Amino acid sequence: MIELSERLQAMEESATIAMSQKSRELKAEGKDVISLSLGEPDFNTPDFIKAAANSAIKDNYTNYTPVPGYEDLRKAIANKFKRDNDLHYATNQIVVSTGAKQSIANVSMSVVNAGDEVIIPAPFWVSYIEIVKVSEGVPVIVNAGIDTDFKITAEQLEEAITEKTKLMIFSTPCNPTGSVYSKEELRALADVLVKHPQIVVICDEIYEHINFGTRHESLAQFDDVYNQVVTVNGVSKAWAMTGWRLGYIGANKEIAAACSKIQGQFTSGTCSITQRAAIAAMDADPVVLKDMIAAFGSRRTLVLDKLNEIEGVKTNVPGGAFYVFPDVSYFYGKSFNGTTIENGSDLAMFLLNEALVALVTGEAFGDPNCIRISYAASEKVLTEAMKRIKEALEKLS
Numbered sequence: 001m002i003e004l005s006e007r008l009q010a011m012e013e014s015a016t017i018a019m020s021q022k023s024r025e026l027k028a029e030g031k032d033v034i035s036l037s038l039g040e041p042d043f044n045t046p047d048f049i050k051a052a053a054n055s056a057i058k059d060n061y062t063n064y065t066p067v068p069g070y071e072d073l074r075k076a077i078a079n080k081f082k083r084d085n086d087l088h089y090a091t092n093q094i095v096v097s098t099g100a101k102q103s104i105a106n107v108s109m110s111v112v113n114a115g116d117e118v119i120i121p122a123p124f125w126v127s128y129i130e131i132v133k134v135s136e137g138v139p140v141i142v143n144a145g146i147d148t149d150f151k152i153t154a155e156q157l158e159e160a161i162t163e164k165t166k167l168m169i170f171s172t173p174c175n176p177t178g179s180v181y182s183k184e185e186l187r188a189l190a191d192v193l194v195k196h197p198q199i200v201v202i203c204d205e206i207y208e209h210i211n212f213g214t215r216h217e218s219l220a221q222f223d224d225v226y227n228q229v230v231t232v233n234g235v236s237k238a239w240a241m242t243g244w245r246l247g248y249i250g251a252n253k254e255i256a257a258a259c260s261k262i263q264g265q266f267t268s269g270t271c272s273i274t275q276r277a278a279i280a281a282m283d284a285d286p287v288v289l290k291d292m293i294a295a296f297g298s299r300r301t302l303v304l305d306k307l308n309e310i311e312g313v314k315t316n317v318p319g320g321a322f323y324v325f326p327d328v329s330y331f332y333g334k335s336f337n338g339t340t341i342e343n344g345s346d347l348a349m350f351l352l353n354e355a356l357v358a359l360v361t362g363e364a365f366g367d368p369n370c371i372r373i374s375y376a377a378s379e380k381v382l383t384e385a386m387k388r389i390k391e392a393l394e395k396l397s
């Protein structure tokens with residue numbers, strides 16, 4: 001019998017992917033499951049991007065590409081960074097990968113040594129922890145609860161840093177909470193980081209455009225920490241291109257070269273057709289996204305309004321992304337039909353079985369008091385889902 005590696009055995013399955021797979025299976029069995037488990041826009045990729053991909057095939061962009069991405073794509077990304085974020089990256093500071101997920105893995109593998117500590121503010125996106133573990137790093141979780149809009153403070157960051165700290169990973173807007181760090185909040189974190197120049201920070205900005213409030217702010221905008229920060233972004237969310245698999249980083253030259261070296265051995269870079277299509281996305285004025293953002297904005301209001309009608313559910317007001325992360329701990333200890341809810345996983349299973357709504361337990365994101373609802377679904381579907389959730393929760397006593 002073949003024994004799998006300890007590395008693999010220590011790895012958790014992605015809870016977001018596991019839950020969406022489960023709801024696919026239930027649907028295949030004929031169950032009327034509503035899946036609010038996966039963070040995936042329900043919009044189609046815009047036609048002008050698809051047209052660029054069609055031309056790429058016609059024009060025979062079918063060979064291996066430069067490992068960090070076509071030069072003109074990296075130029076387009078550099079322009080996008082300048083236009084949207086006022087960040088200056090040369091093309092040799094940009095690496096294009098097979099999704100932002102791989103971008104993050106590349107960075108972690110590039111900078112973390114066995115036993116190095118990696119600060120991860122919780123709630124966090126599920127894959128950060130597993131990526132760090134595979135890099136033999138030690139995740140150091142810094143908890144931020146709903147009372148601080150799920151954001152950590154500079155003091156908390158300072159306290160978590162030791163001489164072993166090598167990396168920090170966080171997202172703004174945040175998956176799963178939708179919280180958005182303001183310029184002042186980022187400056188306060190930068191004030192701490194600048195005192196520890198050995199720490200690299202991954203600032204995951206993949207939800208940049210799905211932002212309902214003020215202008216998106218990047219951590220790398222501060223010159224004194226620019227060299228420490230790796231800005232991660234991608235086309236999956238804003239451009240509804242989850243299946244195309246393209247993410248990218250802006251980083252200092254050394255980290256960029258390291259990431260390129262890694263993927264030179266692992267993937268040889270991402271799909272040539274996708275890269276040509278991504279040039280069209282990078283060149284487009286983000287103003288074309290305004291209808292999609294407005295649609296997400298009204299869905300957010302709908303879901304929050306419905307949640308706030310349910311006794312015991314506590315919410316923050318997410319400033320971005322397309323998730324709400326309500327605190328549902330009020331229901332822990334309550335029962336229905338012989339089933340007692342002890343935690344977020346039990347509640348997610350209860351809602352799947354009782355309400356036929358799939359969502360993800362907060363435990364997977366580092367906050368067991370919460371559950372994550374992805375509202376990347378139509379208002380009609382969301383209205384039905386929220387009705388089912390309310391009815392099911394009201395059965396618990």
Ligand code: PMP
Binds near residue numbers: 171174206236
């Ligand atoms: N970061 C965050 C915060 C995410 O939610 C996701 C989910 N798609 C990713 C990175 C990875 O995105 P992708 O690999 O599809 O580019």
Ligand code: GLU
Binds near residue numbers: 014017101126175
């Ligand atoms: N990032 C999305 C989510 O959190 C997609 C699934 C995944 O890549 O984990 O649901």
